[in-house]
Amino acid sequence: MNSLEQARFNMIEQQIRPWDVLDPDVLELLAEVRREDFVPPAHRALAFVDMEIPLASPAEQALASGRCMLAPKVEARLLQDVNPQRHDKVLEVGAGSGYMAALLAGRAQRVITLEIDPQLAAMARTNLQRAGITQVDVREADGSRGLAAEGPFDVILLSGSVAEVPQALLLQLKVGGRLGAIVGSEPVMRATLITRTGETTYTTVQRWDTVAPRLLNFPEPSRFHF
Template structure:
């Protein structure tokens, strides 16, 4: 039945329906079947982590800009990852309740909130001061207490943060930075989107003793994390 023309729609109802549709139409079809991850995607309100002017885009299958100037965001990689990518990365990295997690590329704080719901502690690095402050405010408003947002360049300053069980790169890189390997505890995992447009690969590196197991189970594409090395794609 159609609503009367003067009817008021509760925004929370609209977002709740959009959240349900995101899970059922985007996330599940992308082989995200872990019930704990699906529950988190429903529990943590994505609309609270996007700029207000983009609230209507929060649950769309796109990378949402993180600042009002969409062209600048496109040039500098200031985007949230698409929901289905965030969910599948979270599923594949298998966060444990005792894990200490490092995230590089805080953005709005949404992925940090997802990680924090499963981990013991999250340290997240953001190179842009405005985004770092926005993430702090978003996480505080959401009641997330086990995340520390640091203003830092994850490409150069991550070694100062200590050792971790999981390192999550919330954006793409040309290759997994070798310096990050030294920060993994035994059994630790690095999760990153690696490669070049138009096709990149989700890459999961697991530390087994002195060896590293590398898996690349699915293809995708994502905005670049700034400041990471871009080696030449050509050899002579």
């Protein structure tokens, strides 16, 4: 096993499995999709490290504005939560470098991923093409409103955190569809899985805590000042 493969193996065994990611399909995908190919060249040495990776420079600014890859274990667990299936149509908000879309495409029939930052949209498109992944459509768009014209979706995944999930996105789920997001404000955010169970009914489960950078343009709750 070369050092790259060893690092990938260690990421899966030491970071991801201990975080209750035990779905064999998800673990297999993480072994197959080359995460290092979706990391900017300057940070390639960090591809398998338990951290967020900036996708623009300066790095501090990129992380503060959410232009980053989420930590591997967070991506893996979100993927396991939304559980895409072979026939599913998936909407991702926040393409970043295209890595999560590549993982989703490994399980689903079709993925549309929205990215508000033109440079990141171009990066994601290039990375996915280079990886030979054809069933992902990268669009430069504000994902906070979703993509009603292409809905409804089996899975909607927000690759970043929001204060609350907009109703407009929930309405774009099929009955039986799942939406995964990291919801709340620092210091406590909860990974949230919302399933549409009927025309007007939804169930919500929150299984784990984490913190992730904000997705842009989603509503923030008003804060009172006295």
